[in-house]
Amino acid sequence: MSDILVKSRDQKFLLYEQLQVENLFSYEKFGDYSKDVVDMMLGEAEKMEGSPPAHL
Amino acid sequence: MGDREGCTFKEGQVSVPACFREVYGKFCEGGWLCPTKDPEIGGQGMPAVIFSACVEMMDAANFAFMMYPGLTVGAAGLVEKYGTGEQKEKYLSRMLSGEWTGTMCLTEPGAGSDVGALRSTAKRLPDGTFSITGTKCFISCGDHDLAENIIHPVLARIEGDPPGTGGISIFLVPKYRVNDDGSLGELNDVHTGNIEHKMGIKGSATCTLNFGDEGKCIGELLGRERQGMRIMFQMMNEARLEVGMQALGHASAAYQRALRYAKERIQSPPVWEMKNPAAKPVSIIEHPDIRRTLLWMKSHVEGLRAMNYFAAYALDMTHVAESDEEKALWNGFVEILTPLCKAYTSDKAMDICSYAIDVHGGYGYCAEYPVEQYMRDCKIATIYEGTNAIQALDLVGRKLGANKGAHVTKLFQKIGETVARAKKIPALKKEAGHLEEALGAMVQLTQQFGRWGKSASFMIPVLNARPYLMIMGDLVVGWLVLEAGAIAAEKLEGLYREKGAEKSKAKQRALARESEEVAFYQGKIASAVYFAAAVLPTVQGRCQSVGLGDRTPIEMLEASF
Numbered sequence: 001m002s003d004i005l006v007k008s009r010d011q012k013f014l015l016y017e018q019l020q021v022e023n024l025f026s027y028e029k030f031g032d033y034s035k036d037v038v039d040m041m042l043g044e045a046e047k048m049e050g051s052p053p054a055h056l
Numbered sequence: 057m058g059d060r061e062g063c064t065f066k067e068g069q070v071s072v073p074a075c076f077r078e079v080y081g082k083f084c085e086g087g088w089l090c091p092t093k094d095p096e097i098g099g100q101g102m103p104a105v106i107f108s109a110c111v112e113m114m115d116a117a118n119f120a121f122m123m124y125p126g127l128t129v130g131a132a133g134l135v136e137k138y139g140t141g142e143q144k145e146k147y148l149s150r151m152l153s154g155e156w157t158g159t160m161c162l163t164e165p166g167a168g169s170d171v172g173a174l175r176s177t178a179k180r181l182p183d184g185t186f187s188i189t190g191t192k193c194f195i196s197c198g199d200h201d202l203a204e205n206i207i208h209p210v211l212a213r214i215e216g217d218p219p220g221t222g223g224i225s226i227f228l229v230p231k232y233r234v235n236d237d238g239s240l241g242e243l244n245d246v247h248t249g250n251i252e253h254k255m256g257i258k259g260s261a262t263c264t265l266n267f268g269d270e271g272k273c274i275g276e277l278l279g280r281e282r283q284g285m286r287i288m289f290q291m292m293n294e295a296r297l298e299v300g301m302q303a304l305g306h307a308s309a310a311y312q313r314a315l316r317y318a319k320e321r322i323q324s325p326p327v328w329e330m331k332n333p334a335a336k337p338v339s340i341i342e343h344p345d346i347r348r349t350l351l352w353m354k355s356h357v358e359g360l361r362a363m364n365y366f367a368a369y370a371l372d373m374t375h376v377a378e379s380d381e382e383k384a385l386w387n388g389f390v391e392i393l394t395p396l397c398k399a400y401t402s403d404k405a406m407d408i409c410s411y412a413i414d415v416h417g418g419y420g421y422c423a424e425y426p427v428e429q430y431m432r433d434c435k436i437a438t439i440y441e442g443t444n445a446i447q448a449l450d451l452v453g454r455k456l457g458a459n460k461g462a463h464v465t466k467l468f469q470k471i472g473e474t475v476a477r478a479k480k481i482p483a484l485k486k487e488a489g490h491l492e493e494a495l496g497a498m499v500q501l502t503q504q505f506g507r508w509g510k511s512a513s514f515m516i517p518v519l520n521a522r523p524y525l526m527i528m529g530d531l532v533v534g535w536l537v538l539e540a541g542a543i544a545a546e547k548l549e550g551l552y553r554e555k556g557a558e559k560s561k562a563k564q565r566a567l568a569r570e571s572e573e574v575a576f577y578q579g580k581i582a583s584a585v586y587f588a589a590a591v592l593p594t595v596q597g598r599c600q601s602v603g604l605g606d607r608t609p610i611e612m613l614e615a616s617f
Contacts, residue, residue, distance in 0.1 A: 005116035005309035009576055011109045014362055017543050018536075019369050024103050027376035038106050041091075045110035048088060049117040 058259025084154030115305025120259030131158025198263030227275030256432030300397030359533030400529030487588035541584025
């Protein structure tokens with residue numbers, strides 16, 4: 001079983017389906033962002049989460 | 057990581073756990089220090105809500121480590137907003153790259169929650185800088201060997217300025233002085249007296265710092281004189297939202313660990329096989345009390361996450377809002393949710409960590425499983441950045457009445473919108489009713505607080521600020537999990553129709569076994585239904601209890617305790 005600490009499906013549900021953060025990307029300030037970019041960032045953060053063994 | 061090794065203090069030097077160094081390097085190189093800052097100053101212009109999702113994972117992995125970047129970016133934010141051109145030039149880029157770190161120096165041995173009582177002083181020097189003298193304690197990341205310099209924003213009173221918070225100024229005090237060419241000069245007479253030996257976050261160095269023992273500690277004024285509290289509040293407000301995230305990360309990790317353990321651990325036959333001696337033991341997730349505990353944890357974690365991300369989203373909206381009215385609306389959500397994110401999240405996270413230990417049984421109490429560490433680490437979140445009692449006073453004393461009650465009114469309106477939405481969904485109609493009743497009770501109690509606040513009974517809201525905050529938190533979480541449930545119900549309707557399962561509960565259950573997506577959305581509905589049944593009905597009762605206006609705790613004599 002994977003050693004997850006935060007369920008990423010839950011995060012994505014909240015970001016995209018509940019808060020609909022994609023609205024933000026239509027503003028100039030956040031114009032460089034898109035769902036793809038965010039998914040990539042979350043993936044990188046997940047690697048950072050897993051990079052040190054969380055419990056030693 | 058870092059919990060066993062902790063921080064050490066030898067010959068005046070503080071060392072962090074060795075493994076932190078590599079992670080800190082990776083963290084800064086990866087651009088995780090300040091992605092929400094503008095690209096011109098080294099950030100990536102990332103929306104705060106997206107960064108929240110990233111930070112939750114990192115906080116879940118290591119609470120103590122995240123203190124170092126968090127404080128650095130917070131302190132840099134003060135330089136960014138209030139620093140002179142020269143100060144920005146000198147400090148900003150090196151702090152935002154992680155080359156130098158930051159702290160926040162408010163607390164003194166005699167001035168904790170009562171910041172105004174501080175005794176640190178600043179004496180004017182002929183060149184416009186100040187000589188700082190005083191002792192600060194409980195300074196997180198106050199000294200360490202993770203970076204070559206540390207920039208302390210320090211609250212102190214300029215000689216001759218009035219007592220209380222109105223007479224406090226803020227100074228930038230580097231550990232090593234910075235030469236005009238940006239190179240590091242001599243030590244700035246800032247000495248570490250000791251580090252605390254704490255219950256948790258052992259990898260975060262909590263220091264007593266002595267400024268100006270030899271009269272050689274030089275500080276630069278940040279912003280204007282006597283504006284120190286106002287300036288520091290910017291950092292404190294951001295930090296309060298960050299504390300909510302730290303607590304959320306731990307709540308999530310505790311739930312996930314408990315869930316995993318409950319699936320793996322085999323113990324006792326199911327309760328309905330009680331009289332069958334040949335019955336086989338099952339995973340403990342089959343047992344009713346474990347299931348109830350897990351769903352309590354799940355629904356709270358989801359609601360807490362929604363509340364904290366929503367606050368970050370509201371913060372983003374304040375930056376892009378196109379009219380003053382819209383900006384005021386979103387700013388109002390940030391204002392009223394900040395004390396809730398900090399205090400309600402951390403109090404509930406402690407419950408969640410505690411339940412995670414219960415699910416593990418005796419093993420949960422032992423160091424071979426991480427849940428005992430979660431609970432120890434998480435406890436600080438109810439205390440620092442303003443105790444949860446202070447947060448409750450902020451909510452009741454400042455935020456409720458702000459803009460003639462506009463913030464709380466808009467929040468209640470938003471909750472009302474979800475009631476209306478959920479009422480149209482057959483599967484959530486009853487739950488919408490529970491939320492509506494809870495909302496009604498809370499509206500009444502809030503009005504009652506307003507009346508008490510303006511009368512001789514103003515001590516009743518002060519006395520009951522903390523229960524009020526906790527009830528409000530339940531209402532907000534009840535709202536957000538019901539909204540999630542409504543979205544899930546709408547999605548499921550489509551998924552059921554595709555498979556011809558609209559009318560059959562049995563088919564819907566069978567679908568959930570085949571499809572992760574269906575199981576996920578059913579889980580959202582389960583959270584909404586459970587929370588509405590288990591928690592929302594208690595809101596009314598607790599509103600009624602606070603509404604009685606009992607004042608025994610303040611009236612009884614000290615000797616009678």
